[in-house]
Amino acid sequence: MNEVIFLGTAGGRYVVAYQLRSSAGTVIKVEDELIVLDPGPGTLVHLAKKKLQVRKISSIIVSHKHLDHSADLNVIIDALTEGGFKKRGSLFITEEAINECIPLPYLRDFLKNIDFLKPRTEYTLEKGISFKTTRLLNHGAENYGLLFNMPSGKILGFITDTAYFEGIEEEFKTANILVINVVRYTRLKGVLHLCIEDVKKILSKLRPELVILTHFGMSMLRANPFKLAKELSKEFGLEIKACYDGMTIRV
Numbered sequence: 001m002n003e004v005i006f007l008g009t010a011g012g013r014y015v016v017a018y019q020l021r022s023s024a025g026t027v028i029k030v031e032d033e034l035i036v037l038d039p040g041p042g043t044l045v046h047l048a049k050k051k052l053q054v055r056k057i058s059s060i061i062v063s064h065k066h067l068d069h070s071a072d073l074n075v076i077i078d079a080l081t082e083g084g085f086k087k088r089g090s091l092f093i094t095e096e097a098i099n100e101c102i103p104l105p106y107l108r109d110f111l112k113n114i115d116f117l118k119p120r121t122e123y124t125l126e127k128g129i130s131f132k133t134t135r136l137l138n139h140g141a142e143n144y145g146l147l148f149n150m151p152s153g154k155i156l157g158f159i160t161d162t163a164y165f166e167g168i169e170e171e172f173k174t175a176n177i178l179v180i181n182v183v184r185y186t187r188l189k190g191v192l193h194l195c196i197e198d199v200k201k202i203l204s205k206l207r208p209e210l211v212i213l214t215h216f217g218m219s220m221l222r223a224n225p226f227k228l229a230k231e232l233s234k235e236f237g238l239e240i241k242a243c244y245d246g247m248t249i250r251v
């Protein structure tokens, strides 16, 4: 059974700092292999709590260098490879992150391979899974959206951290299941994140069968993501869910 397990749903700095939501990453479980996406702070702890064995990780993908997406990468590489005694795991990461010592240089040889994420490029993982990157998103840091080809034939898309830009919908139009990082409830000038108004704009141009909102900052938590998701579902006639820590969906 293949599933997506959202270990954490925290986005904004305050929500991460006070762990109002967990800031652990997302796991795509294919048969008994694990793909870890954006291992933020607490990922190792939450993998253990969910009884997901770290040595079963086949690939780690880091969409961009920010700590809420990469803080546990070092400790996960060390755990996965038993301190380098077993060469395991493939890492997909931006060149910018590598240049800023993510992961630490001494850990890099522990991995089977490291691939740079580039715009609109396809990467093959184990078990017949592949994923594609989108064009560069608008987030200040080098960052890409991701589209996974799942064995079921479904395409699982992740709109990772970004501000709205003209043409964003085009990048994710093939997604059957669309995960959207929506940090802000209202727009805050200069903050390169999506707000609810942006999500509405995106959803007016796309028809995925399931939308999952996640990566919440404080203004989103105050506005009650579950209520917002319900209202959006009604407005757009789509199935829209607000993510919670530990939420699992089948793909």
Ligand SMILES: [Zn+2]
Pocket: 011, 066, 068, 069, 161, 215
């Ligand atoms: Zn983030």
Ligand SMILES: [Zn+2]
Pocket: 064, 066, 139, 141, 161
């Ligand atoms: Zn970010």
